[in-house]
Amino acid sequence: MFSVSRLILVLGDQLDLESAAFDGLDASRDVVWMAEVKHESTKVWSTKARIAVFLAAMRHFRDDLRARGITVDYRQLGEPGGETFAEQLRSAIRRLKPQGLIMVEAGEWSVGREIEEVAAEMGVTLEARTDRHFLCSREMFQRHAERRTQFRMEFFYREMRQHTGVLMEAGKPAGGQWNFDHDNRGSFGKEGPGLRIPPRRFTPDELTKSVIADVDAHFPGHPGSLVEFDWPVTVVQAREALQDFITHRLPEFGRYQDAMWTSEPWLYHSRLSAAMNLKLLHPSVVIAAAEQAYKDGLAPLEAVEGFIRQILGWREYVRGIYWHFMPGYLERNAMHAEHELPAFYWTGETDMQCLRDVITQTLRLGYAHHIQRLMVTGLFALLYGVQPRRVHEWYLAVYVDAVEWVELPNTLGMSQYGDGGVMASKPYVASGKYIQRMSNYCQGCRYDPAQSTGPRACPFTTLYWDYLLQHEPVLRRNQRMGMQLKNLSRLSAGDREAIQKQAASFRAACDSST
Template identity: 55%
Template sequence: MSDTNAMTRVRRLSIVLGDQLNEDNPALRQLDPSLDLIWLCEASEEATKVPSHKARIVLFLSAMRHFAERLRARGLPVRYLALDQHPYSSLAAALSADLQRLKPQSARITHPGEHRLLIALRDACATQHVPVEVLDDDHFLCSTADFERWARGRKTIRQEHFYRWMRKREQVLMSGAAPIGGAWNFDKSNRSSFGKQGPGRLPEPVGFPPDETTQAVIDLVSERFPEAPGDLSRFDWPVTSEQAATALEDFLANRLPAFGAYQDAMWTEQPFLYHARLSAALNLKLLDPRALIDAAVAAHTERRAPLESVEGFVRQVLGWREYVRGLYWREMPGYLERNALRAQQPLPAFYWDGETDAACLRAAIGQVIEYGYGHHIQRLMVTGLFALLLGVQPRAVHQWYLAMFVDAVEWVEAPNTLGMSQFADGGLLASKPYVASGAYIQRMSNYCRHCRFDPKQSTGDRACPFTTLFWDFLAAHRDRFAQHPRTALMWRNLERLDQAELAAIRAQAGALRESLLA
């Protein structure tokens, strides 16, 4: 993709990042095509700072290239540095070189989604003595300033309180000051499993076979990053706003009605079930969160989807998504170093290849390798849970999620991993650690039917690693959580084990950790 719009004089350089692909991007407003230039760059460092999944790399690059062409079609001047057409490994280095060459009077950028990039790009502009304006990202419904005002002075900040505040402020699923349906959430109605009969025939989500642009990116990534994890044979993610809108309509019509009841369920060889598969498009800003919320609420109003499903979906977009972004920017840059439980175990090698005897981990990780995707319970209560129980160093877990999931951008991934999944922030995001034995996975999936381990056993050859590590976790962290109001009941169960049984469990847990180091 050559630079067909180079300019000899630039008033203002508008920098657009790979997760800022909305045409109403604040950095693209008030452009004068005769004086201003839009700048996009593919940089190998963004694919290699963690060993990114091939599908994640393809998604970002293809979406960026499609977006650049869309801007050009509008007659806007675009300087696009394709991966194989410039020598710079980092965005900051490429920007610095272009600032020196183009000598713009100023630069502007919408607030990045990663603290590292914000600092690096600001520094590049400062080094070249180009003033840069960082604009608020109004793609989100709650600005970082509004989040800070909401959080300031609270003894604790909780997503549930924030969610209710946002519901009231935005008047979403509200009847005056009261929530529609008389409850703020319907979690108790949204925890069904499929039972022994399984999910039956499922509506397949719409896919988007690679066009010429995407195929060129696939070929480039396969050649440039042959050792990167993941598979590209299944790549069919939306890479344009039109495709994303089609994916949204498909979800609303075919999967939203059952989404609520089965959002926590898992099933072998069924990667998507009733989930939306929209998070990647949303995080690249090919979709606006307001459009998702409005469409879901309309589905309920028009009796096309039950309130339980609609509220569960709205909570993910209006509640969790906005909350974790606010928390990320409030707590950075130190948030990535949090390790409240002092976990130091290395991430097991099977997280990169899926080669493990545990059927649930094999299925969940294998699916991530194949698609770059796993839904929130697979992330929290399978791959995340095992890392938490094993005691994996939280930053290593964070880097794996950031690398392997197509929808991963640090502002959303880091709090969900370090806070929700690993309790590394000590309860800032989640008030308690989300821990369970193998019995939870057995209840919510069919994984255990295909496994050599027995979730009821905590010692011996057939002991489920989750169950063994669960009891070991309770014993290791007894002092911290035994009196916690939300975890005391779980820790009281630990008292039912006699000392000999607990000693055997802890010995088996230690042996398991040692074996994973080999």
């Protein structure tokens, strides 16, 4: 090995060939360092699919760099160096004796701090460069935040549209309005979604098969399955997945983005979030492809705007919120929820059909779309009163696209209202009637979403009314909760007592099995 000038650190979610970390790279003196760190998969009990997505993408990226003549020091699972990130990095510095470290700013607060501490301990310089993958830098978001007394994604989204020119026509939003969310709340009729072209699958190649074998060997007790593993794990595959979505699902994405259906995990969703969060796919490429589909008349504006809002709006916004409020954001618990996560979140073994379907799907595929996350698993945890950090840890563990900067604000803030209104203007609470309206999950379920008490009462409905009763004094200060609290006021004293008694009994039964 030649004398190493700079050690370029590439983390598992930084697989970007255009990364700023490679600016000025001298292939004759610089070394790229990558490591598969066991602790990163055990600090939360990660599903096998999530682990495999990261490792398969990392190994393919390593080989791509080597094919370009770049020296890569790569440590696979089980190789010497330690089981934690800090141990592996210390070992690499001792072996390679670099003059300095270069990286793109870490996506996780604790990892960034860990690298800083190791660099200081080992006496090497560390240069952390701005991540060009994002369309809004941390500094740009900070300027946005300084102009606001209240955070709302819609205002940020409009600024980003103006800043980038995306879906803008003569300085105004395409179609004359910023947001077509009202047009994107369709549900399927009784016949369901009908026949659709299934998403493009990516059969594991030999390298990915070796990852699957390693994951099964090193993490045998972890939840989930790798039998149906077919995620894109290379840049080429990610581009193919994008084109597949634009061609076959984007046109109907808007109308049905909130709809759910039993045993239908994909529907019209993109399956691109994991590739983007690993940096295999740049968001500007995704946005441009969707916008071009609108310009070419291949997809309606409401579908394209709804999809672009998730990327240019939500994705960039949650990253800004994450870095603006960390590290204290992780501990927020505005509604003082203290229950543990029910055990069935790790097995899917529940007689609530909606939760059984979504959790089983999640453990099988490492995936659920955003409404399944927000209004099924997330809604139940919120109504039940689970500690927000425990919900966050579950989401971080089970989904293939989960990295902390995007998952934490969406879960703790948006889903669980743990930040007290930073991410969402009100708690996203609803009874079982919402799930009945947006899916077929209630058909054949032993529970009736119209009932809040009695043997057939839907736990979602019981817990919904109980949540309003528990938090009524706080919620009355929120104007957006007016209608729900007005309905609450119609309950008699006897109804209130019966609901609270049934909710307490239900929680006690779940808690005893956790």
